Amino acid sequence: MDAQLPPQVGEALTRFLLEQRRRAPGLVSRAVVTGSAATGDWYDGVSDIDVVFVVTRDPVDDLPALASLHAESSPHIDGVYLTESEIARGPDRVETAPQVVEGVLVTALAGGSLSWATWRELEDGVQGIADGGDVIWTPTADRHPDTAAHLATRARTDLIDFWVPVGDSAEAELADREPGDPVRPETVRWLALSPIRLVETMESGRIVSKTDAARAAAARWPEHAELLDRAVRDRAGERQTFVTADAREAIALLRQCVELARHRPDPPNNET
Numbered sequence: 001m002d003a004q005l006p007p008q009v010g011e012a013l014t015r016f017l018l019e020q021r022r023r024a025p026g027l028v029s030r031a032v033v034t035g036s037a038a039t040g041d042w043y044d045g046v047s048d049i050d051v052v053f054v055v056t057r058d059p060v061d062d063l064p065a066l067a068s069l070h071a072e073s074s075p076h077i078d079g080v081y082l083t084e085s086e087i088a089r090g091p092d093r094v095e096t097a098p099q100v101v102e103g104v105l106v107t108a109l110a111g112g113s114l115s116w117a118t119w120r121e122l123e124d125g126v127q128g129i130a131d132g133g134d135v136i137w138t139p140t141a142d143r144h145p146d147t148a149a150h151l152a153t154r155a156r157t158d159l160i161d162f163w164v165p166v167g168d169s170a171e172a173e174l175a176d177r178e179p180g181d182p183v184r185p186e187t188v189r190w191l192a193l194s195p196i197r198l199v200e201t202m203e204s205g206r207i208v209s210k211t212d213a214a215r216a217a218a219a220r221w222p223e224h225a226e227l228l229d230r231a232v233r234d235r236a237g238e239r240q241t242f243v244t245a246d247a248r249e250a251i252a253l254l255r256q257c258v259e260l261a262r263h264r265p266d267p268p269n270n271e272t
Contacts, residue, residue: 045075199213
């Protein structure tokens with residue numbers, strides 16, 4: 001079943017999980033791949049690998065060994081360590097957990113992967129179980145009540161509560177710049193691709209890749225199709241040049257996403 005993952009991801013994770021088992025025997029019962037590697041939007045040399053490590057015990061005594069293992073990983077293998085009981089409780093009832101961000105393990109981190117997005121990805125991910133000298137990959141069978149509805153509601157809230165001030169701040173920062181002044185590609189990608197992905201989640205209750213979200217947004221807003229195409233290509237490693245005018249267009253797109261959220265009621269619990 002590792003054919004569901006990009007070959008580089010399957011190979012890197014197999015090495016990692018076998019070494020993880022050697023350094024922390026019996027700790028991880030299964031590892032669920034989430035993020036871009038599970039949605040078909042992973043790029044070698046650009047993307048990290050995100051994983052939910054399901055553990056059989058409190059990993060506190062294993063964290064020093066795990067920290068060095070994650071720091072050595074290339075590409076970075078990031079994620080969160082959770083017990084089955086914590087997963088069953090849901091993200092609203094798990095305050096902190098050991099989490100790895102860009103190869104750095106934090107022993108008790110709030111937020112981050114402790115979100116309904118991760119719980120939804122647990123339902124659609126690919127899981128690996130170390131078996132002998134190999135890793136067996138299968139689709140996950142996790143199901144959590146009302147995850148899609150929780151996720152859609154959270155996406156709507158984030159568009160209004162988080163992205164409105166982000167747009168305001170970015171607009172103020174660009175106020176005195178000329179249209180042709182250069183802007184960091186990462187900034188334009190973030191402004192252009194993140195809100196449209198939340199729109200797809202708000203409307204469907206699913207996690208989609210940024211590439212798929214860009215296709216849907218280009219069909220909805222053709223006037224932004226060229227910017228979205230360049231943002232996706234830059235994210236895939238085909239470097240683009242972005243200027244102030246592009247950033248302002250990305251902010252305009254962000255505002256259109258927010259307006260959709262403002263005019264959409266919270267979905268009923270059975271909306272998926």
